[in-house]
Amino acid sequence: MILTTPLIERLAREGEVHVVATPANAAVLANHPAVASVIVYDKRNADAGFAGLRRVAVRLRATGAGTAYMAQGSWRTAVLARLAGVECVGFDTSAGRWLYSRRVGYRKDWHHAQRLWALASDPRAAAVAAPMQLRPSLYPGAADDAHVTALLAAAGVGAGDPLIALAPGSVWATKRWPSYDALASELVSRVPDGRIVVIGAGGDAPLAAAISGAVQHRGGSPVIDATGQLSLLGSAALLSRCAVLVTNDSAPLHLASAMNTPTVALFGPTVPAMGFGPLAERQHVLGREELTCRPCSAHGGLACPLGHWRCMRDVSASSVAEQVERVRRAG
Numbered sequence: 001m002i003l004t005t006p007l008i009e010r011l012a013r014e015g016e017v018h019v020v021a022t023p024a025n026a027a028v029l030a031n032h033p034a035v036a037s038v039i040v041y042d043k044r045n046a047d048a049g050f051a052g053l054r055r056v057a058v059r060l061r062a063t064g065a066g067t068a069y070m071a072q073g074s075w076r077t078a079v080l081a082r083l084a085g086v087e088c089v090g091f092d093t094s095a096g097r098w099l100y101s102r103r104v105g106y107r108k109d110w111h112h113a114q115r116l117w118a119l120a121s122d123p124r125a126a127a128v129a130a131p132m133q134l135r136p137s138l139y140p141g142a143a144d145d146a147h148v149t150a151l152l153a154a155a156g157v158g159a160g161d162p163l164i165a166l167a168p169g170s171v172w173a174t175k176r177w178p179s180y181d182a183l184a185s186e187l188v189s190r191v192p193d194g195r196i197v198v199i200g201a202g203g204d205a206p207l208a209a210a211i212s213g214a215v216q217h218r219g220g221s222p223v224i225d226a227t228g229q230l231s232l233l234g235s236a237a238l239l240s241r242c243a244v245l246v247t248n249d250s251a252p253l254h255l256a257s258a259m260n261t262p263t264v265a266l267f268g269p270t271v272p273a274m275g276f277g278p279l280a281e282r283q284h285v286l287g288r289e290e291l292t293c294r295p296c297s298a299h300g301g302l303a304c305p306l307g308h309w310r311c312m313r314d315v316s317a318s319s320v321a322e323q324v325e326r327v328r329r330a331g
């Protein structure tokens, strides 16, 4: 959804944009000025089954929308649009493509934000966007900002203290770089005035505890554990105050792109060329490019199929710390 916002902004210049979204994705679009309305499609609960699909279709039809841009390409969303009497435009690789009135080539060599943005292009025209047009946008609200302010105040963060965000989690185990604690330990001496804040889901708390322990061992300032405490927009609000984010190939990378937070991104079993690299102005990607087994899957798996997991284990904490300093200094 975050990478869809450049397409939404483009379409909003021509007319109202109504977005059909899951409950989680709907929350991400709160306050977004380019979105006229969000139609929540809770396909697993309130809108389960064909009756739920029809109910949502009635709400979509009521918006008067004429074209549906199928960022999410399932057959179910295509049926939804057709039930609402809306023409569909989507990728020629999507499961629901048989129901589309126009199919657009899925360019594997493009960033995914560019692919989505190009859905709205005249097929005969050049469709490449300028980098600025591709940066996603999110709009945390006043409550998100207040929450972050309270969190930082409780941790004793001063106005000029540089915040370094670490996002050590990922749904996929092979995407989780295993050396965030060693990095945090190095940053104690490299950025002595910095404060480390860990962001992520509640399940990432053990990773935050390991980072906190490493910093404590080196006598650094206490780590701020924000895991499980912030919504996605709250995390975006926090990232907007950070000097740099270190992240795996996971959701915080895209939050940082939306807030233009300088980013050091660690890619292991996946590669940025798949279309999901950082889009912040200042960013650096680290990965073991010499490994011929990369990439080994579309999303990263739960275990390395070769057993050695060198794509992540061989990325050293010192090489990441160097890039943290470099990306910060470039500002």
Ligand code: SF4
Pocket (backbone or CB within 6 Å): 174, 268, 269, 270, 291, 293, 294, 295, 296, 297, 303, 304, 305, 306, 307, 308, 309, 310, 311, 312
């Ligand atoms: S096969 Fe290679 S790219 Fe895949 S997880 Fe193992 S080391 Fe990483």
